[in-house]
Amino acid sequence: MIDIVYILNQIDGVLYFPILIIVMAVAGLYFTLKTRGVQIRLFVESLRILFEPSGDESSVSSLQAMLVSTASRVGTGNIIGVSTAICLGGPGAVFWMWLMCIIGASSAFIESTLAQIFKRMDNDGNFYGGPAYYIEQGLKKPKIAALFCICLIATYALGFNLLCSYNLQSTFMDYSFYNPATTPMIIGAILAIITGYCLLGGGKRIIKVTNTIVPLMGVSYVIVSLIVILVNYYNIPAMFALIFQNAFDFQSIFAGFAGSCIVYGIKRGLFSNEAGVGSAPNASASATVSHPAKQGLVQTLSVYIDTLLLCTATALMCLSTGVARNAAVSGAPYVQSAIGSVFGTAGPIFITVAMVLFAFTTLLGNLYYVDNALIYLNRKNKPSKRFMNIFYVAAAFIVFIGAIIPMDAAWAMADITMGLMTLINLPACVSLGRIAVDCLKDYEKQKKEGKDPIFDATDIDIDTKMLDTWY
Structure with a gap:
């Protein structure tokens, strides 16, 4: 009998090592050099731009577009x-996550700036766009643009939602009522029904409430993490020593590189912050700004918020407690054990509540990107209501399946589909990178010159026939 999980893991392994690791590192370093480290050099400027008004109350501001992309990243x-x-992968994965975040932020700048340059305007005066549009217009490759959209749909409607559902049900594993044979099915069914209800036009109140609560939960999560770290303050020096020691234990790393801290740090970092994947540009294109570079700068902050703030909060909270870590507790149990060492039984409950909220908004946020891809594939027209209803029912069913599949299968599917998106988007960004630079x-x-920058495409070397705005 064919072992599907084994095949998926083999594809996943080859895709990330050596292919994606090389592509991501080279692209990130290339963009960092070409922009002279824009993600670090103009960090303060990024903060200033973040709170600039759009100038029109009905349009999307830089902050609003950044929050949409951050909502997708944070989960x-x-x-x-x-x-x-x-x-x-080991504690050293945290260091490689940090490094790829800083390097990858330059890729986030390029892709979001390109999305702004090549954005389109609909009949209502709203902006839209993303990688499909800069690949079609800038590279004149409509077939590759369509392939990117197919990969995006596979990633956000299939891979990510399978994994999101699995991750949610895994937070219940430590509870006494958890039965491996029935609990995942029950949780999956409940989540699928609520998701389908919201997608099919109902549940607007549910969506509004969760969109209000999730930012508060994100802040609460960071505060709780800080409390755990401070309670274990005496472990902080040893914790950082462990991270750096493991990160540069090259004898151990090269003995099994595919399963090393480097590969896991890069894979999980990419899954979390999505820098260079080509998802955030779909949100970036919707912003109304006076200059495309403004939205590119703002999107670097979204990468930092995700990895340097939230991912680091999880990593340091877990490592500072010194609770046992191994393959058996990977995922929710490890985090719940860490927080439970300080907050007792309330700790795992807090993580479960956070995961329920994060997972729900992530599921719906993922399908926002899918809608854009479907519109592109339908010759830039919204598909019929009947088609969308069938699609939403299928998406809800995928959520149910995600809760009952093995962990390895869930992670491999998400990694593979995300990797394929990245392999299309980053080379396109490299080809068009000169325009963004x-x-x-x-x-x-x-x-x-002391001006508030206003962009005119005729001021740079670009064929304005490729553009719908900016001239």
Whole structure:
């Protein structure tokens, strides 16, 4: 009998090592050099831009577009993904997660700036766009643009939602009522029904409440993590020593590179912050800004919030407690044990509540990107209501399946589909990178002249026939 999980793991292993690790590292370093470290050099400027008004109350501001992309980035990966990386790859995975975050933030700048440059305007005056549009218009490759959309749908409607559902049900494993034979099915069915109800037009109140609560839960999660770390303050020096020692234990790393802290750090970091994947540009294109570089700069902050703040909170909270880590507890059990060492039985309950909220908004947020891809594939027209209803029912069924499949299968599916998106988006960004770099130079030139930068495409070397705006 064919072992599907084994095949998925083999594909996953080859895709990330050596292919994606090389592509991501080279692209990130290339963009960092070409922009002269824009993600670090203009960090303060990014903060300033974040709170600039759009100038029109009906349009999407930089902050609003950043919050949409951050909502997609922030989710179960910040908790379960980090735990899995540490348990399976070792504490050194945290260092490689940090490094790829800083390098990858330059990729986030390029892809979001390109999305702004090549954005389109609908009949109602709203902006839209993303990788499919800059691949079609900038590279003149509509077939590759369509392939990207197919990969995006596979990632966000299939891979990520399978994993999100699995991660949610896994938080119940430590409870006495958990029965491996029935509990995942019950949780999966409940989650699928609620998700389907909201997607089919109901549950607007549920969505509104969760969208209000989730930011508060994110802040609460960081505060709780800090409390756990401070309670275990005497372990902090040894904790950082362990992270760096394991990160540079090259004898151990190269003895099994595919399962090393480097690979797990990069894989889980990419899953969490999505820098270079091509998802965030779909949100970035919707913002109304005076210059494309502004949205590119703001999106670097979203990557930092996800990895340097939330992922780090999980990692340091777990490692500071010194609770046992191994493959058996990877995922929710490791995080719940860590927080439970300080808060007792209330700790695991807090994580479960956080995961329920994060997972639900992630499931719906993922399908926001899918809607954009379906519109592109339907010749830039919204598919019929009948088609969308069938699609939403299928999406809800996928949520149910995710709760009952093995952990390895869930992670492998998400990694593979996300990896395919990245392998299309990053080379496209490299090919079009000069345009984004010239855009950044124009922005900095105007800033030096004391102006609030306003972009005119004719000021840089670009064929304006490719554009729908900016000239």
